[in-house]
Amino acid sequence: MAVFSESGAWSPAGGRAGLLSAAGIVLAVALVSGVYLALDTRYVYLLVYAWFGVAYGLLLQYGRFCMASAVRDLFMVRVPRMAVGVIVAIVLYALIAAIVHVVGVNTFAPHPLGWHVLIGGAIFGFGMIFTGGCASSSLYKSGEGNVASMLVLLAISVSQALFVSAGSWSNRGVPKAWAEAAAAQDMPAALGITDGWFDQFTAGYLWTLPAETVAQALGVQGAVAGAVANALLTALLPAAALLVLLYATAWRKGYLRRAKLAQARIGDHLRGIWAMLTASKRTALVGLGLGALAGLQMWITSALRDHYGIFNFGEMLAQMGHSEGLSLQDTVFDPGYWYITTQEAQWAGWALDKLGLSMRDNLFFGLDNGVPAPWLNAPGLMSIGIIAGAAVIANLNGEFKWKLPSAETAAFALVGGALMGLGSRIGMGCNIGAFFATVTNGDPSGWIFFAGLVAGGYGGVRAFKWWIDRRLAAAGPA
């Protein structure tokens, strides 16, 4: 926390060293941005991702924003703080996404809806309890100097790349219907979509599923009516219901006791809900900020696509002569909004490709996302921006510290991170891409992912508690 001295001079809690480190990171971001723009001004498209990443990182670290914490702290230590923050962020992002939709610049694409979303969410939720953070908080904690979080990122990255590219041995367990449906698809032979579990899961199962927003499913006509239906049905009403549920189960009893209210009326409960919303001001403020930024990013990226006459950043890379990491369609992963795990899969995909492994003979990298070099990976630079932004504010606030993990923490980071990677590929994203971005854009699949994430998270909490209890028993009485 920054403080003011008696003379009124501002002084960051991180002191001179923290201020210098933070200034150094900001300068490095500015210099790197300058180099990109000097090479080609069209790189502004890629830099917008990076700059939004820095802004996300600042907010995430300041608000300690973490989906794992939302689930885990609620079940483990009865703290609803982060769950409330996530709900605040959802409401605001949904409102801005609705405006973006009405204006006609929404870049969001709904996810196929099926059992995989629930299962992917559950695997992801179980894993994130052990890593100490979700996909986005592992990024901001890396910016705090937490080496265990860096191991989580490594595990998420490598596990995804290996999973989507696994070949023949992974064919065991592929349902016959998937194999037949995949074989019937008209796809280039180079992708070999009849070989590998993930390809047949994608082509033989995912492609057969409906993918639509609530407004599309209900046949709501018109941009305004569609935006209202999407925001109301997949974000605002569920968020209100969750707030009431959180109040009733985790806040009401203590609030009424502290307020010395024996007979509470509806007004008392409404004041209680407001007290819950504002109990952690920094989390609530950051929820508002993240919601606003996420909507704004979608808007700006869409405007840049219009300006440059492209649908996907891959076209721009091809125009610039960078065709090496592109997919067969000359595309790369370019969601235009906040996303985490896919670009991390691309990091390992690129590295393994350079090491000589076949990374392009699959649908995930070969057909859609490509394996661009990390310095040409726009969403990847957003993730690096999150780390940089978090490092800036952690240094300013005196919260940066290199923290090496114990063997136990490192093992949890690697195994939990691998489960998060696996879950995010089956569920088509993490707590951001498969949940936060979906429910705020009218896609109900996000709530299915959330249900799986909570169920998996609860299972993870039970398993983790068992482990902790063992440790506490071994420690003996105080």
Place this chain on the structure above:
Amino acid sequence: MAYKLERVGDGAYLLDITGYGCPHVQVYTDKALQDLASGERLTVRFDNPSSGESILFMCETEGHELVGRDKQGGTFTWTITKA
């Protein structure tokens, strides 16, 4: 590294959980507070910033009083009086 609640004075305890991340810090703090009697003091030393926000919330909901907050080089030292 193991959980160790150290008695440092009359009704005063120290829980040093530096090096631990989420959720160890808040879980161990919760456990330590449960082990203390009302009015006893717990000093928690930790270096995972996000755990602090959860500990604050825990104090707020359980009525514990946060009587001391210090931060040096990324390490937090907080003192809590149990309700």
